[in-house]
Amino acid sequence: MSTLLETIATVRRDVCELHAELTRYELVVWTAGNVSGRVPGHELMVIKPSGVSYDELTPELMVVTDLHGTPVDGDSTVHWGNPGLSPSSDTAAHAYVYRNMPEVGGVVHTHSTYATAWAARGEEIPCVLTMMGDEFGGSIPVGPFALIGDDSIGRGIVETLTASNSPAVLMQNHGPFTIGKDARAAVKAAVMCEEVARTVHIARQLGEPVPIDGAKIDSLYERYQNVYGR
Amino acid sequence: MSTLLETIATVRRDVCELHAELTRYELVVWTAGNVSGRVPGHELMVIKPSGVSYDELTPELMVVTDLHGTPVDGDSTVHWGNPGLSPSSDTAAHAYVYRNMPEVGGVVHTHSTYATAWAARGEEIPCVLTMMGDEFGGSIPVGPFALIGDDSIGRGIVETLTASNSPAVLMQNHGPFTIGKDARAAVKAAVMCEEVARTVHIARQLGEPVPIDGAKIDSLYERYQNVYGR
């Protein structure tokens, strides 16, 4: 009981603090991006409240929900002090990912500029940087156009990521979603996704990048995942 | 009496503080942008003083004017301590909006880079992002070229916005003006306007964005305005 409370407190603190990385790297403006984390060992997740500015976030304001995105404030034995705020309007997409990808412990959504620009064209980002080989193991794929309101966004994310090495998917006309073994890894993927989206965009403005052949990409990816773990 | 003084003090503080969002999101350089707010229930508005740098703004330096842009320092019963500074050189345009759009409680003007670049070409920003559907309900329109000195800028803003869902208009060769139910909402519109101006610009640098059909834009807009209110 106390253990679950402590675990929730830890996830709330981590999820809260990680939003500072979204603003530091200018992946978000106003309130347009969110981080969530799974509560390990429980059918629960923690996510940013809707409409609260990044300056005002505190661990106590993070909303605990079940894996269908419904806020829950405890069980038969304990309350964990949900703040009475709505969870992010993107909660359904996060929850769908946790329900369908058990290895995922963190999800991030932003509208970071360059990644969203590729998404607006519905164009995947080709793997032409060694850093992309390391982190993404190939190109960053595009997911389908999907309207908010049901499971279509979540389903699009899961189907696209399942078919790829990449921890990032560019939802068409929308923006990137990224995953990781925990919230921090998902934030790192969001940061790296924007970084390679920007660099490859700029490279292509004045010509064609030199391709990297697939075997070399595989070699970079395998080495990086083994040496550093993901 | 005291109530009006308190209301003015609140609007002054809000208008003053909101200028920090213009610099935070790099929508302005030097003194080239301004926020105003209507004093609810009175024929008064509050606006940035002319030529004062953003670092030096204090609530007391905000200028109270009537809805023709003339500074007024009180009525028969009370003075509210106008600072003796000129209101922003864009005051006439703000005032015209308040006179002609009673639902508007805040106005913002910037020369934010990407929005102004679209304005320099006299080209509206097409709605190719779900975020644009949410916030703008369609494309961001262009207003006419107009010289400062009479009501032409204000008239151009009002005529263009009246014919659009968008809270932002790109005045040709000039820059964006945005409106909202209060000053904070107008600032949010200015931030989002630059964000989508930048993202769509970058998307178009390497090809054509995928269009979003009108029914889907309407659906995004209706949902967002109903769920979040505007």
Place this chain on the structure above:
Amino acid sequence: MSTLLETIATVRRDVCELHAELTRYELVVWTAGNVSGRVPGHELMVIKPSGVSYDELTPELMVVTDLHGTPVDGDSTVHWGNPGLSPSSDTAAHAYVYRNMPEVGGVVHTHSTYATAWAARGEEIPCVLTMMGDEFGGSIPVGPFALIGDDSIGRGIVETLTASNSPAVLMQNHGPFTIGKDARAAVKAAVMCEEVARTVHIARQLGEPVPIDGAKIDSLYERYQNVYGR
């Protein structure tokens, strides 16, 4: 005597503090930009020392020189405590401007990115923004290619600015120099020069900006210079 010392102290403080605007607006990296100010009523100027980083600048480190750029540490009656540092390597160009344009009280040199990009192509920035009409009264002109080491840079600046309304000149393959009635006005011109260089660049990336006809530019410029003074 004491008056000259006090005047020098004031110019030193102003010149020192204004360098913070160069870094704030990201007009410079490392030590690659400098501000100077004329000592009013004397054949003296104050300029950044060479090779000192912006973080380490203090008023006492600012170098006082004559209008040929030679450091002078006082006259027959008083010393003003020159720091023993070399003045900026661009001092000769600043000094040439002060010798030949008596109305100029401040000079700024940067390699700000967009202005320098126009300079690299040797292409003037066309006046397609009302803000440019206000501040520059027309296009921002290009000066000749000139090597450092004699008066060619200074001469190129003076000849180009004398033939233009603009307080900014883009020295070919080099970067912008700006002038003003004092150091603050020259810094403002440097900030606005980069701002319009960037905005017009971005506008032109996706098509041609709408021209503003000359009479309207004149009207903007005349009004702005009269209303605000320059």
Place this chain on the structure above:
Amino acid sequence: MSTLLETIATVRRDVCELHAELTRYELVVWTAGNVSGRVPGHELMVIKPSGVSYDELTPELMVVTDLHGTPVDGDSTVHWGNPGLSPSSDTAAHAYVYRNMPEVGGVVHTHSTYATAWAARGEEIPCVLTMMGDEFGGSIPVGPFALIGDDSIGRGIVETLTASNSPAVLMQNHGPFTIGKDARAAVKAAVMCEEVARTVHIARQLGEPVPIDGAKIDSLYERYQNVYGR
């Protein structure tokens, strides 16, 4: 003995602090860049630990290695308190440079956006800015594509830099490596490399920069290196 300890402490502090310049100038995101410095007079170098974020770096966390990149924690007479962390995954490339270029005292590796974009196309940066003449003495060359894991990256760096005036090389599909007489000079080269990569990129977006003829580049370079030393 005590002298070596003090020297190591100094290099550790310098290398640690210089990472703040990488973040200040936005040359790196997350942990993707590193600075190293030679320990003068010894077959030792100091480098960033792997996977530690820039906020958390302290001098004590910097790893001392031999010139093959193997951490060493002292000799027969003294220990210098290595932190037990792995050195940067790029250590082998840094070490190869120190082994083969005895005049080099500092090495920096980043994936700074614009320099990496040129590297992705495998295209050298032409010398079209006087600032490039000063700092790089010509174009910034491209090094070969090389996989991590043996000496190929180091060899590519050394072979390319040996044939050039430039202290920066763009490793194809990878990013820039820079050198200097000490770590600070290598950091300056990394900052200036990104600056000119960005400016020349932007210049070329709207046309061709004016070339600078070779004799003038030589004259700029010679003057700058003699006046300022490198």
